[in-house]
Amino acid sequence: MTDISNGNHFLDRLVKSFGPAKPVDDRVEELQTAALKRIAGKELPTPRHEEWKYCNLKMLSREDFLPAAEIVTSALPGRVADYIYPEADHHHLTFINGVFSEEHSKTDRLPEGVIVANLADALRDGNSVALDHLGKYAEWEDDPFAPFNTAVFRDGAFIYVPKSVRIEDPIQLLFLNTDEEQQYVMTPRCLIVGDRSSEMTVVEDHIGLGDNVYFNCPVSEIKLAENSHMTHVKLQRDSNNAYHISRLAADISRDSDYKSYAVQLGAQLSRSDVKAVLTDENTHATLDGLVMVNGEQLSDTHSIMDHTMPNCTSHQLHKCIIDGNGTSVFNGKIFVRQDAQKTDAFQENRNLQLSNSGKAYTKPQLEIFADDVSCSHGATIGQLNPDEVFYLKTRGLQESQTREILTYGFALDVIESIPVASIRERLSKEVERFTKESKSIKQYA
Amino acid sequence: MLTIKNLYAEVEGVEILKGINLEIKKGEVHALMGPNGSGKSTLAKIIAGHPSYEVTKGEIIYEGEDLLELDPDERARKGVFMAFQYPVEIPGVSNSMLMRESYNEVRKEQGLDPLDPLEFEDYIVDKLKMVEMDAKFLERNVNAGFSGGEKKRNEILQMAVLNPKLALLDETDSGLDIDALRIVSSGINKLSGEDRSILLVTHYQRILNYITPDYVHVMVNGRIQKSGGKELAYELEEHGYEWVTANTEVNGEAK
Numbered sequence: 290m291t292d293i294s295n296g297n298h299f300l301d302r303l304v305k306s307f308g309p310a311k312p313v314d315d316r317v318e319e320l321q322t323a324a325l326k327r328i329a330g331k332e333l334p335t336p337r338h339e340e341w342k343y344c345n346l347k348m349l350s351r352e353d354f355l356p357a358a359e360i361v362t363s364a365l366p367g368r369v370a371d372y373i374y375p376e377a378d379h380h381h382l383t384f385i386n387g388v389f390s391e392e393h394s395k396t397d398r399l400p401e402g403v404i405v406a407n408l409a410d411a412l413r414d415g416n417s418v419a420l421d422h423l424g425k426y427a428e429w430e431d432d433p434f435a436p437f438n439t440a441v442f443r444d445g446a447f448i449y450v451p452k453s454v455r456i457e458d459p460i461q462l463l464f465l466n467t468d469e470e471q472q473y474v475m476t477p478r479c480l481i482v483g484d485r486s487s488e489m490t491v492v493e494d495h496i497g498l499g500d501n502v503y504f505n506c507p508v509s510e511i512k513l514a515e516n517s518h519m520t521h522v523k524l525q526r527d528s529n530n531a532y533h534i535s536r537l538a539a540d541i542s543r544d545s546d547y548k549s550y551a552v553q554l555g556a557q558l559s560r561s562d563v564k565a566v567l568t569d570e571n572t573h574a575t576l577d578g579l580v581m582v583n584g585e586q587l588s589d590t591h592s593i594m595d596h597t598m599p600n601c602t603s604h605q606l607h608k609c610i611i612d613g614n615g616t617s618v619f620n621g622k623i624f625v626r627q628d629a630q631k632t633d634a635f636q637e638n639r640n641l642q643l644s645n646s647g648k649a650y651t652k653p654q655l656e657i658f659a660d661d662v663s664c665s666h667g668a669t670i671g672q673l674n675p676d677e678v679f680y681l682k683t684r685g686l687q688e689s690q691t692r693e694i695l696t697y698g699f700a701l702d703v704i705e706s707i708p709v710a711s712i713r714e715r716l717s718k719e720v721e722r723f724t725k726e727s728k729s730i731k732q733y734a
Numbered sequence: 735m736l737t738i739k740n741l742y743a744e745v746e747g748v749e750i751l752k753g754i755n756l757e758i759k760k761g762e763v764h765a766l767m768g769p770n771g772s773g774k775s776t777l778a779k780i781i782a783g784h785p786s787y788e789v790t791k792g793e794i795i796y797e798g799e800d801l802l803e804l805d806p807d808e809r810a811r812k813g814v815f816m817a818f819q820y821p822v823e824i825p826g827v828s829n830s831m832l833m834r835e836s837y838n839e840v841r842k843e844q845g846l847d848p849l850d851p852l853e854f855e856d857y858i859v860d861k862l863k864m865v866e867m868d869a870k871f872l873e874r875n876v877n878a879g880f881s882g883g884e885k886k887r888n889e890i891l892q893m894a895v896l897n898p899k900l901a902l903l904d905e906t907d908s909g910l911d912i913d914a915l916r917i918v919s920s921g922i923n924k925l926s927g928e929d930r931s932i933l934l935v936t937h938y939q940r941i942l943n944y945i946t947p948d949y950v951h952v953m954v955n956g957r958i959q960k961s962g963g964k965e966l967a968y969e970l971e972e973h974g975y976e977w978v979t980a981n982t983e984v985n986g987e988a989k
C-alpha cells in the first residue's frame with residue numbers, strides 16, 4: 290500500500306520515536322501535552338499553503354530520523370574549544386547533537402545572579418522565571434514546528450540576566466552537530482530572559498561537522514523587560530544536507546532594544562520564522578539577516594515585526610546571495626497596529642544573483658492600521674552592478690577578483706553592525722570562503 | 735602615448751562619438767571641455783574600457799598597442815587611470831584594502847613583489863599628504879558616505895598610489911571648494927611629469943589656473959569642434975560654448 294497522505298504522519302512518527310517525556314514539572318507537562326495535541330495527526334504544510342509557497346517539505350516528510358539523544362555520537366571534533374569565541378571563553382554552553390555537554394560548557398566569571406544553564410536542569414529545579422516564560426512567545430498560526438519542539442524538547446539553553454546587570458562579553462550557545470551514519474533529529478530550546486535595565490549579547494552557533502542528513506528544529510524565546518538591551522547573533526552553518534527549521538520569538542518591553550543578526554549559510558533546506566513583538570512604547574527592534582545559498586540549497590526567512598504601541602522603531606536589512614541553483618525566499622511582514630502611532634519602520638531586502646539558475650523570491654507585506662507612521666520598504670533582485678565592476682577593474686583588479694570583492698562587500702554591511710569583533714571576523718571569513726568557492730565568480734578567472 | 739583616430743562609438747544603438755581624433759604625447763596635459771552631454775565622459779570611459787560602449791569605427795593606440803584589445807584591468811595595469819566624474823560607493827570594502835590590492839596588481843605587472851599591509855601603510859603616508867587626506871579615510875569603505883569633494887580627493891589619492899602614465903580625470907574639479915581645488919590640483923601637478931600625460935575633462939577655467947594645459951579641446955555633439963592653447967579656455971569662459979558652435983568649421987566646411 291502506498292501512503293497517499295505523504296507528509297501527514299511525519300511529525301507523529303517523530304514524536305513517537307521520542308517516547309513519553311519524563312515529568313519535570315506540572316506546568317511543563319501541561320505545555321507539552323497541549324503542544325502534542327496541536328500536532329497530532331497534522332500534515333506538514335505544502336506549497337499550496339501561502340506561507341510555504343516556495344518551501345517544499347516533501348523530501349523532509351519522507352525522511353526518517355532518530356532522536357539525537359539516542360544515537361551514539363562517534364565523530365566529535367578533536368577540539369571543541371576551537372569553536373568558542375575568545376570573548377565567550379568563560380561563558381558558553383555546548384550542545385552536541387542537541388544534547389547538553391557539561392564537559393564542554395563553562396559558566397564562570399558571570400555577575401552574581403546571572404543564570405546560564407541547561408534549560409532542562411532549570412526546569413527540573415523549578416526555576417520560576419523559566420517556568421513563567423517558557424512557551425509564552427513562540428506562537429505562530431498553523432505552525433507545526435514550534436509545537437513539535439515544545440512537545441519533545443529536552444535540553445537547551447536558559448539565560449537569565451537580573452535587574453541592572455550588564456554583561457559585556459558575549460554568551461555563546463554552541464550547537465555542534467556531528468557527522469553520523471544514522472539520521473537524527475534534535476529540538477534545542479532556548480529561553481532568554483533579560484530583566485529590567487539588563488544588557489547582554491548572545492551568540493548562537495549551529496555548526497554541522499559533516500555532510501550528513503539530520504533535522505535541526507530549534508526554538509528560541511526571548512523576553513526583554515523594560516529598558517533592557519540585547520544583541521543576538523545567530524550563525525546557521527548546518528551540514529549542507531541537513532534540514533534546519535527554526536523559530537525565534539522576541540517579546541520586547543518599553544524602552545528596550547533588541548537586535549538580531551541571523552546569518553544562514555548551511556542546510557539544504559533552511560526555514561526560519563522570526564517574530565519581534567514591540568509590546569510597549571519607545572522600543573526598538575532590529576531583525577537583520579544575511580543568507581547565502583549555493584548548489585541546491587533553499588533558504589526561506591519569514592519575519593513578523595509587530596508594532597503594537599506608539600513611538601517605536603524597527604530596522605530590517607535582509608540580504609541574500611544566490612549562487613548555483615540556490616533559492617532564497619524572504620517574506621517580511623510589518624504590522625503597525627492601530628495604537629502604534631509615530632512608528633518608524635524600515636525594511637529592505639536585497640538579493641544578489643551570482644548565477645543565472647538561482648532564484649530569489651521576495652515579498653514585503655505591510656499592514657498598517659495607524660495613520661501617523663513612517664514605513665519604508667524596498668526589495669531588489671539583481672546582479673552585480675556593472676558600474677561597480679568597471680570601477681574596480683579600472684583599478685587594475687581582475688574580473689573575478691572584482692566580483693569576489695563586490696560580493697564580499699554586499700554581504701559585509703550586515704556583518705559590520707555586529708558589536709563583537711571575533712564574531713565579525715568569523716563571519717567575514719565565512720563570506721570570503723563562499724565567494725572564493727563560487728563557481729559563478731570563478732568562471733571569470 | 736595615446737593616439738585616437740576617427741573614433742565612432744555608440745551606446746544602446748545611439749551614436750555618441752562621431753569621429754574623434756586626438757593625439758596626446760608624453761608629458762602633455764590636455765584639457766577637454768564642452769557642453770553637457772557632448773560625450774566627454776564617454777570618451778574617457780571608452781579609453782578606460784567601459785564595456786557598455788561599442789566602438790564602431792576607428793582606433794585607440796596606447797604606447798604602440800591597440801588599446802581596444804585590452805580589458806579595463808589590463809589597461810589599468812599598463813598605466814591607464816581614470817578618475818571618475820561620479821566615483822562609485824562600495825560598501826563593505828575598505829579603502830586601504832582596495833588600494834593595496836590594486837597597487838599590488840600593478841606591481842605584479844611590473845615584476846615587483848606585493849606589499850603586505852604594513853609596507854603599504856608606509857608607502858601610502860606620502861600619498862595621503864599629497865592630497866591632505868586624513869589616514870582615517872583608509873579604514874572607511876570605498877567612497878561610502880564621503881562628501882562629493884572627499885570622493886574626488888579619494889580618486890586622486892588612488893591615482894597617487896597607482897602612479898599611472900596616462901590619467902583621465904573626469905571633472906575632478908567639480909564640487910571642490912577653493913582649498914580642495916588647490917590641494918587636488920597641486921597633487922595632480924606633482925603626479926604629472928615628463929613621462930606622464932593627462933586628459934583633464936572640465937567645465938571650468940578655474941582649475942586651469944593651477945594646472946596649465948598644453949592644449950584645450952572643445953567637444954560638441956561627439957566631435958572635437960575646436961582645439962587650441964590654454965587661451966581657448968579663457969575665450970570659452972567669456973563667450974560660452976555657443977561661441978564655438980557658431981564659429982567653427984567642421985572638416986573644412988563652414989558650419
Ligand SMILES: Nc1ncnc2c1ncn2[C@@H]1O[C@H](COP(=O)(O)OP(=O)(O)OP(=O)(O)O)[C@@H](O)[C@H]1O
Nearest residue numbers: 745746750768769770771772773774775776777786
Ligand atoms: N549608458 C548610457 N546609456 C544611454 N545613453 C548614454 C549612456 N552613457 C551616455 N549616454 C548619453 O551619451 C551622451 C554623452 O554623455 P557623456 O556622459 O559622455 O557626456 P559629458 O560630455 O560627459 O556630459 P557632462 O558634462 O554632463 O558630464 C549623453 O546624451 C548621454 O545621455
Ligand SMILES: [Mg+2]
Nearest residue numbers: 774775776819
Ligand atoms: Mg561627463
